[in-house]
Amino acid sequence: MLKPRLIGIIALVLFIFVSINFYIGWNGWLYLSALLPLENPLPYAFIVAIVSFSYIIGRLLQPVTPLRKIGRVFKLIGSYWFAVMEYAVLLLPPANLIYWLLTRLDIPSYTAVLSVGSVVVVIMLTILLRGSWNAWSPIVRTYSITIAKSAGPRKSLRIGMASDIHLGTIVGKRHLARLADAMERMKPDLILLPGDVIDDDIGPYIDDYMSEVMKRLKAPLGVYAVLGNHEYIGGHIARFIAEMDAVGIRVLLDESVKIDDGFYVIGRKDLSAKRADPAGRQSVKELVAALDASLPLIMMDHQPSDLEQASLQGIDLSLSGHTHRGQMMPNHFFTRRLFELDWGFLQKGQLHAIVSSGFGTWGPPLRIGSRAEIIQLNVEFRP
Known part of the structure; x- marks a missing residue:
């Protein structure tokens, strides 16, 4: 049974969500009714309501096998709608203010609505196209x-790294093939995948035979991955590990491997393991306790939330993702405040920390102020 506090939070979130979509729909109706001879708002309101809840509808339909493809369509529409919602909230209030100022200057309401509305539509389409x-x-x-x-x-060592691939209903084989092509051109000695390889549910990975492309990720010193928060959200940890193992990718669970008798790769469980994994999550100190610290220590930790401890415990290279660099600006202002390093490179003592904006996307398949990226890391060893 849901607790009253949780019910209250859900009700508040739902109220805010519905209010935002009503506001967007109302502005859309003003523009469309000025542009076209529309009189009955009910069909329009029905379409807006379906689109607004299409992501939720898609998530509900996906587990139903006969409706899975329909569910994917709804989820895709809903994912784009999240982006429309964010940028509409940023664009519409100043647009409403400009409209009001224009009407105060005796410009006809019809002209003001069409002029301001058209500018908003052009900006929104530009954002969606560029973001895609x-x-x-x-x-x-x-x-x-x-x-x-x-x-x-x-x-020396050449590392190919791709975090946050988010394979699922939106990021699929076509985008994964771009990663495989890039790695084949790069020819890294070692490939590292620091978490969120899949987007919650492992079903689409299996159903769409993504392993056919995933197995193209090859490197002489191996391919290693760690768990991200989305693997824990999906809850198919054992199946995910088995699928990765089948294509030659080893998932490190709070463990390390000595490679080429010259350096260690340490794979740390995601922060989510503290509550989602009965075995918990080891500290950086525990992870390195039995290792030969005279050799280079390379650690994958999905969330860049423990850089201070990584530096204090002698980690030489920390590789993370998770932040997506906010994915769509101005969200990067929030990730900057949440993490010491939300994207790029930072050196703390002997520690070299790199946080990637990620290869895939969560939610809207859009990036504004960030790019889908693959990391090529050239390491030199000079004692």
């Missing part, structure tokens, strides 16, 4: 670092 291009056109971002340790006979 940013999301589906990944770039390779290169970092070069030096670790002041010996890695045995190895003097």
Whole structure:
């Protein structure tokens, strides 16, 4: 049974959600009724209501096998609608103010609505088009670092990294193939995937045979992954690990592997493990306790929330994702405040920390102020 406090929170969120969509729908009706000879608002209101709740409808339909494809269509529509909601909330209040000022200058209401509304529509379409291009056109971002340790006979290492792939109903085989193509061109010694490989449910990965593309990720020193918060949200941890193992990707669960007898790759469970995993989550200190600290220590930790401890415990390279760099500006202002490093590179003592904006997307397949990216990391070892 739901607690009264939780019921209150759900009711408040639902009220805000409905209010925002009513506000957007009302503005849309004013514009469309000025543009077209529309009189009955009921069909329009019905369409707005369906679109507003299409993401939820899609999530409800997806588990029903005969309706799964229909559910995916609704989820895609709803995902784009989330972006429309965010930017409508930013664009419509100043647009309403400008409309009011124009009518105070004796400009006819009809002219003011069409003029201001058309500008808003053009801006919104520009955002959606540019955001889609940013999301589906990944770039390779290169970092070069030096670790002041010996890695045995190895003097250098090229790492290919892709975080937050979010394979599911929206990010699928086509986008995954872009990652595989880029890695084949890069020819890394080692490939690392720091969490959120799938987007909650592993069903689409299996149903769409994404393993056919995933198995193309190959590197001489291996391919390693860790769990992100979305793997825990989906709850199919054992199945996910088995699917990754089947294509030659080892998922590290609070464990390390010594590679080429010269350096360690440490895979840390996501922060979600504290509440979602009966075995909990080890601290950085526990993870490195039995390791030879004279060798380079490379750690994957999905959320960049523990950089201070990583530095104090002798980690040389920390690789994370999770933040998406806010994915759609101005959300990056929030991620900057939440994390010491929400994107890019930071050095703390001997620690080199890199946080990627991610390869895939969550929710809207859009990126504004960020790009889908793959990391090429060139490491030199100089003791």
